[in-house]
Amino acid sequence: MKKTFKKSNEDTIAAVATRPGESAINIIRISGSRSIIIADRIFKAKNKKPVKKMQTFSISYGFVVDKKGDILDQAILTLMKGPKSYTREDVVEINCHGGIFAANKILELCIENGARLAEPGEFTKRAFLNGRIDLSQAEAVIEIINAKTEESMRIAAKNIMGQTGEKIKEIRSRITDVLVELEASIDFIEEDLEITPYEKLREKINKITEETSILIEDQKRGEIIKNGLKIVIAGKPNVGKSSLLNALAKKEKAIVTHIPGTTRDAIEEILYIEGIPVILTDTAGIRKSRNIIEKIGVQKSIGHIEESDLVIMVLDCTLKIDKTDLEIYEKIKDKNNIICLNKVDLGCKIKKSEIKSFASSKNIIMVSAKEGKGIKKLEDMITKAAFTDRSFSTEERIYVNNRHKNILKDVLKLLKSAEDAMKVKMSEEFPVSDLKIAYNLLGEIIGQKTGEEILEKIFSKFCIGK
Numbered sequence: 001m002k003k004t005f006k007k008s009n010e011d012t013i014a015a016v017a018t019r020p021g022e023s024a025i026n027i028i029r030i031s032g033s034r035s036i037i038i039a040d041r042i043f044k045a046k047n048k049k050p051v052k053k054m055q056t057f058s059i060s061y062g063f064v065v066d067k068k069g070d071i072l073d074q075a076i077l078t079l080m081k082g083p084k085s086y087t088r089e090d091v092v093e094i095n096c097h098g099g100i101f102a103a104n105k106i107l108e109l110c111i112e113n114g115a116r117l118a119e120p121g122e123f124t125k126r127a128f129l130n131g132r133i134d135l136s137q138a139e140a141v142i143e144i145i146n147a148k149t150e151e152s153m154r155i156a157a158k159n160i161m162g163q164t165g166e167k168i169k170e171i172r173s174r175i176t177d178v179l180v181e182l183e184a185s186i187d188f189i190e191e192d193l194e195i196t197p198y199e200k201l202r203e204k205i206n207k208i209t210e211e212t213s214i215l216i217e218d219q220k221r222g223e224i225i226k227n228g229l230k231i232v233i234a235g236k237p238n239v240g241k242s243s244l245l246n247a248l249a250k251k252e253k254a255i256v257t258h259i260p261g262t263t264r265d266a267i268e269e270i271l272y273i274e275g276i277p278v279i280l281t282d283t284a285g286i287r288k289s290r291n292i293i294e295k296i297g298v299q300k301s302i303g304h305i306e307e308s309d310l311v312i313m314v315l316d317c318t319l320k321i322d323k324t325d326l327e328i329y330e331k332i333k334d335k336n337n338i339i340c341l342n343k344v345d346l347g348c349k350i351k352k353s354e355i356k357s358f359a360s361s362k363n364i365i366m367v368s369a370k371e372g373k374g375i376k377k378l379e380d381m382i383t384k385a386a387f388t389d390r391s392f393s394t395e396e397r398i399y400v401n402n403r404h405k406n407i408l409k410d411v412l413k414l415l416k417s418a419e420d421a422m423k424v425k426m427s428e429e430f431p432v433s434d435l436k437i438a439y440n441l442l443g444e445i446i447g448q449k450t451g452e453e454i455l456e457k458i459f460s461k462f463c464i465g466k
């Protein structure tokens, strides 16, 4: 056996791919040029056929044996020869009986016979390095493993099929089109043959900018679908915040009393509105208080507002708007917000126009948390506000991840810079340089010219055996 300390992509790797612990079966995965040789050393088929004689994508029943030839376990072996395998290398999977002992023992045998322990995500990394999938597809594999809702699983499944990669390639090829025209002009400059059609090219850049912006905008929705929409209910004491949480949650989660300052600590409830997970937080009513507990509660309320995706500010519509309301609005005005006039069952003293005099919010709604009036409308308003009015459907949308979004934001800046340069008719070298950088950056999304450090970071999030 070759003893090397440096891990190489040429090594044959092995890992237990199932979760250790009690289970019906466990799977040991081996990938690399030596996997068939190793399998033949540790597995004896009942029909005596060696693994190297097996057809690809066939299975064999037999026994795992140790060095002395003693049987360790009954097993089923699957052979998937490269390049038509997960990693594009020869892959052998051994299904053995459940429990920790058998699987670990078989893994040990693989190592003794020349395999090296796989690192987290190394099988998927090889699939990427060997060109079977692009980097965005590899990332989607983790997303499917981590998916907590059906909707987020569907998004990840589409990305595994390469949807993001396709879109990025399309944007890159549009950039190439513009680059070709610009570079052709540079070539002809000496001969004074052609004037660069900047107007036409700017239009093209604008179209690319638009598409890039949509991807960034939709990432926010994707994030919400994956991790839930964080909504905070805020307002003065006693306006009916806890009652509103209960009305939306359809249960008596928070304590409601007529005493202002009832809620001291933030109360969280997870619910689903049209299939979207919502993390709804009821907070302590905001007012100046001498009470130390209440003061801390108010501080917390402000913290929650800052972290939220959407704030529902509740007003008691039987009372006139006062200074505290205006101060609270100051804290939420830069947030996506809904202004909720509560207690309409008692008659409303506030006119919408009064609210519009200090708030720019277009989302103003009247409800009665106590009687459940207007709650359905409020739910509709929440989904519209969260998804900035664009119809909500995962079908035709592409959801990039956070890493992709940050790259796309840089691309957007470069596109703008290229467009600006063309606007003021700077020489072709300037937009060319911006567009080339943008083109290369986009490559990082699909894994072209992606540094080892970034790859490490991505694949380390995987579990061992994947």
Ligand SMILES: Nc1nc2c(ncn2[C@@H]2O[C@H](COP(=O)(O)OP(=O)(O)OP(=O)(O)O)[C@@H](O)[C@H]2O)c(=O)[nH]1
Residues within 6 Å of the ligand: 236, 237, 238, 239, 240, 241, 242, 243, 244, 255, 256, 257, 258, 259, 260, 261, 262, 263, 264, 283, 284, 285, 286, 342, 343, 344, 345, 346, 367, 368, 369, 370, 371
């Ligand atoms: N008539 C009527 N009363 C309501 C409505 N919503 C809440 N209330 C009453 O208003 C009082 C305060 O309600 P809460 O939900 O505890 O108000 P809060 O904003 O959570 O108050 P704090 O926790 O003290 O900040 C209670 O007596 C509720 O029954 C409503 O829609 N109509």
Ligand SMILES: [Mg+2]
Residues within 6 Å of the ligand: 241, 242, 243, 254, 255, 256, 262, 263, 282, 283, 285
């Ligand atoms: Mg309360």
